[in-house]
Amino acid sequence: MNDILLHQNSLLPNPAGNTWRINLEQLRVADAQEETFPRIDDGDEPYFAVIGFRSRFNTLNSTQVFINDFTDEDWANEVDDGDVRTIPQSMGSVSFNNINLVSADELNNGVMPELVGAIAIAFERDTSRWSDIYRLMEEIQGIVNQALIQLVEEGQLDLTNLRDGLGGVIEQVRSRMEVSFLEKIGEFLTPLSNSDDYIGLHSFWLPAIDADLASDITFPTFANATVGALSERSFSLDANPIEFRGDGARYEVGAAVRVDTHIANSPEAYDEFGSVLIAGNFNGASGTDLAIGVQFEDIAAAINAGAVNVAYGTNSGLTASNNQIWHQGVVGLPWTAETNDLFGTSLAAGDFNRDGRDDLAIGVSGEDNDTGAVNVLYGSAAGLGTVRRQDWSQGSSGIEGAEEVGDRFGSSLTVGDFDGDGYDDLAVGAVGEAVGSRTEAGAVNILYGSGTGLSNDNDQIWQQDVENVQGNASTGDRYGSSLAAGDFNGDGRDDLAIGVTGEDAYALDNAGAVNVLYGTVSGLTAIGDQLWNQDSNGVLDTAEANDRFGSSLATGDFNGDNRDDLAIGVTFEDIGTVVDAGAVSVLHGSDTGLTAVNDQFWHQNNLGAGTEVGVGDRFGAALAVGDFNQDGFSDLAIGVPYEEVNGITNAGAVNVLYGSTTGLTAVGRQVWHQNSPFVEETAESGDRFGSSLTAGDFNNDGYSDLAIGVPGENVGSILNAGATQILYGSATGLSAFAFSVLDLNPSPQPTLTI
Secondary structure, three states, rough: OOOEEEEOOOOOOOOOOOOOOOOEEEEEEEOOOOOOOOOOOOOOEEEEEEEEEEEEOOOOOEEEEEEOOOOOHHHHHHHEOOOEEEOOOOEEEEEEOOOOOOOHHHHHHHOOOOOEEEEEEOOOOOOOHHHHHHHHHHOOHHHHHHHHHHHHHOOOOOOOOHHHHHHHHHHHHHHHHHHHHHHHHHHHHHHOOOOOOOOEEEEEEEEOOOHHHHHOOOOOOEEOOEEOOOOOOOEEEEEEEEEOOOOOOOOEEOOOOOOOOOOOOOOOOOOOOOOOEEEHHHHHHHHEEEEEOOOOEEEEEOOOEEEEEEEEEEOOOEEEEEEEOOOOOOOOOOOOOOOOOOEEEEEEEEOOOOOOOOOOEEEEHHHHHHHHEEEEEEEOOOOOEEHHHHHOOOOOOOOOOOOOOOEEEEEEEEEEEEOOOOOOEEEEEOOOEEEOEOOOOOEEEEEEEOOOOOEEEEEHHHHHHHHOOOOOOOOOEEEEEEEEEOOOOOOOOOOEEEEOOOOOOOOOOOOEEEEEEEEOOEEEEEEEEEEEOOOOOOOOOOOOOOOOOOEEEEEEOOOOOOOOEEEEEEEOOOOOOOOOEEEEEEEEEOOOOEEEEEEEEEEEOOOOOOOOOOOOOEEEEEEEOOOOOOOOEEEEEEEOOOOOOOOEEEEEEEEEEHHHHHHHHEEEEEEEEEOOOOOOOOOOOOOOOOOOEEEEEEOOOOOOOEEEEEOOOOOOOOOEEEHHHHHEEOOOOOOEEEEEOOOOOOOEEOOOOO
């Protein structure tokens, strides 16, 4: 699956006029003779299917099929102007993006360009045979790629003189694919023995070559095919609406090839797109979706007002189709975008109303002079919307705590089902909350889910001065700096880990700590509360001033015992004499909750060959958990945003440790950065690759994939505009390449840039 690089507006709109309609020439399969016949009457209308394909000649690629059987109601809504009949219904869309354009030199050296295109068919409607039609469509999905594989295996493609022979190679591919395609259609239609069973067929084939080459290449012409140069890095197919020409010679399907989708808004200097990430399934459809925080986005004249982009997952991965941008001032959202609101400071996804679709909580920590707020957008079949939105602050009715300047309510967020009722609940950090006269002591509010979404019923506020909560609230503790939820004792209710990065340990300033509150049927409780630091009994290493133990948190079942474990970032840990190298501590779950038994302590000097600690690396600044190889054990991705890569300072990297029966292990560990083979883009000073992380199954293949924030990435000449990289999971773990079905050699995957 594709390694992907996302940033704002990187899919540029196609120049006007580069839109092709698919003409479905009439073809009778029985004798393979072209036929024309009168316009089909109502009640005997055709099926339409469009198959988009992308062929890279050394790897099996995605093929998608769209099929629609229009109902009588659909036909009743048609618009008929006498020549064109239009059905206002979409058949779906498919996009292939960031396609590599082959240059003249590459073409001269025998590099076969990627080939993208589509095959469209129309065949007569017979509702009694729907199950057969559906089976046919399922079988057809593999035909295009299989035909290509056969050509390559048989060595029939002459790649020695592509500058002059590209058209001939395309004809070979087209002919083999269409013959295979028609054979399958013939198998379906022949048993009917009915001369009235027709199909319409048209295809187009677009090699991806530089625009300056397009005029130099001679392409063949065909009655039922269109061939031409793509000369664009993107290809999308959208069959909407459906049009029928009534001239008796052909149908025209409103399926357009165009570059018309991009991530909303434009990159600007210091936006830091990707500085915050969260995965969730907001539309309940195939593939996890990705919300991307752009907290420094300017909205009109409001500097650093902030925004959130959302890209939706599909069976072929994340797509720019139907992507959204949210900020204050968007229709349906309250308040006004103001300077330094920092909308998107934090993000969390969960199903607060248990409708089967995740909802998105957005921290706005700078709202009203850093008082802070949280906006909640609810999921629907169409994705996130404002119909059921909520807006929370400590000034909201029934919310514990007082609204005060500097509280920064919403500075951190996480989701868990703390009372086990099936509704997700929301924990909200307010790191600047004063406890009495102790400024920035910090607090965490809990909003519980219900059938109508988040509610102020049974709202809780937690601080270190609450009865039975361990530790003492002190100035600068920043209780709630980080948050993570997991079921540490296996009782079916989530528990809450709370980072207290400014906590002192035995007079060691800012050594850091983690407070753990356990879930019950009535919600979180301080009974059995735990406070962990590096001087806790059994915890490896030693507390030191300014370690900031708890600066990042993530939960997962690393050893497969059905109890979640806790990974704790110690971002400013010194390793020997190497200052602020960073480390990660792991506490394992048990029947009684988190324990230091078999505690692990990871840093770049104990991961094995190929990594070593560096001053200011900040190993553990970001953490994410997913099962990247689908072996049943959670794996841990660790951001090292200030890692030096090949002498490039602060380029950033991500380490991945895989789970096992004994927990996380360095065996099979991976290190990723933008100079890794086949990873899109190049490591540059200040990119900070790995500053944020989240995991989700963006292509719905059962393997967790990893989204990596690169907030310092320059987009063209735009400094620190920011980007987000996607690595896809596989049976061997995260990968920026796919093993070819043809030769089992790794082949680079073109990237989707959003």
